[in-house]
Amino acid sequence: MIQREDTSAAETIAKAAENYYDKFLTLLPRIALGIFIIVAGILIAQVLTNFFRKRILKRAEDPLMARFLTQAVKIIFIIIAIMIALDVAGLRGVAAGILTAAGGAAIILGFAFQDIGKNFLAGIILAFNRPFGVNDTIMVDDHFGKVMALNFRYTHIKTTDGRDIYIPNSDVLTKPVENYTADGFYRVEFVVGIGYEDDIERAKAIIMEILRSNTEIVQDDIHENFVIENELAASTVNLKVFFWIHTVDYRRASRQLRGKIIKEVKEAFIKAQFIMPGDITELKLYGGTNDLPVRVKMDVVEDFEIKKKE
Numbered sequence: 367m368i369q370r371e372d373t374s375a376a377e378t379i380a381k382a383a384e385n386y387y388d389k390f391l392t393l394l395p396r397i398a399l400g401i402f403i404i405v406a407g408i409l410i411a412q413v414l415t416n417f418f419r420k421r422i423l424k425r426a427e428d429p430l431m432a433r434f435l436t437q438a439v440k441i442i443f444i445i446i447a448i449m450i451a452l453d454v455a456g457l458r459g460v461a462a463g464i465l466t467a468a469g470g471a472a473i474i475l476g477f478a479f480q481d482i483g484k485n486f487l488a489g490i491i492l493a494f495n496r497p498f499g500v501n502d503t504i505m506v507d508d509h510f511g512k513v514m515a516l517n518f519r520y521t522h523i524k525t526t527d528g529r530d531i532y533i534p535n536s537d538v539l540t541k542p543v544e545n546y547t548a549d550g551f552y553r554v555e556f557v558v559g560i561g562y563e564d565d566i567e568r569a570k571a572i573i574m575e576i577l578r579s580n581t582e583i584v585q586d587d588i589h590e591n592f593v594i595e596n597e598l599a600a601s602t603v604n605l606k607v608f609f610w611i612h613t614v615d616y617r618r619a620s621r622q623l624r625g626k627i628i629k630e631v632k633e634a635f636i637k638a639q640f641i642m643p644g645d646i647t648e649l650k651l652y653g654g655t656n657d658l659p660v661r662v663k664m665d666v667v668e669d670f671e672i673k674k675k676e
């Protein structure tokens with residue numbers, strides 16, 4: 367009796383295996399066709415991506431957006447190829463299961479990798495809407511530099527001293543971003559001091575003439591260059607100079623040109639015989655002290671006597 371039951375169970379298993387094998391042989395051509403469709407879809411997606419990348423990069427004004435669109439097109443083509451392959455192979459139910467499992471896995475991974483997911487979503491948002499472009503000079507938090515690339519997880523900037531900084535996209539999205547080159551104009555300023563006995567209006571006229579004569583400084587009705595009385599300091603009347611520059615190359619325009627203007631103002635003031643005094647230190651005596659002992663080095667006295675004779 368036991369032998370008959372064992373034989374019956376073995377026959378059932380053998381018949382089931384034979385049925386599955388027959389079904390597998392029936393589906394094998396469709397599975398092979400599905401694999402072929404996936405491989406062909408990936409190759410076609412790569413070819414089309416390369417084709418569109420060249421066309422889009424040539425015509426697009428925003429290379430960051432162009433790169434994002436080409437990658438998105440590639441991913442969409444691959445997903446479509448996989449879904450078609452599963453349908454051809456008769457595995458439509460498997461495709462639905464994969465999509466359901468992917469949704470559940472995305473929720474679990476979202477909690478496990480919150481920072482990565484946050485930066486990824488921020489990168490997608492920045493690809494479509496951001497306050498800067500490639501080669502713009504920006505400041506995010508304390509990081510200042512030129513934008514080199516925007517990836518899905520971070521923004522790559524290069525500082526003026528040559529450092530490469532990778533800022534998480536979530537910081538770029540949530541923190542204030544200062545763009546120094548968005549419209550191509552930036553206002554530079556510096557302070558210069560003259561003596562109290564010097565003519566303020568004459569000094570301002572000299573500075574304005576220097577600004578007007580420099581072709582690298584912006585001269586139009588919208589961007590006004592001017593000089594104001596800024597402060598009555600201890601030993602000088604401080605004038606503050608404001609002028610506009612083009613920021614195609616922010617580092618050169620804001621630093622080198624600024625230094626050149628400061629040099630020209632200083633040389634013009636010396637030529638016009640302005641005093642431009644240094645800081646004056648006042649010494650006060652307390653506690654009934656009547657005098658202050660002072661020691662003068664002999665080489666200083668000798669230099670003073672030689673200049674006096676000259």
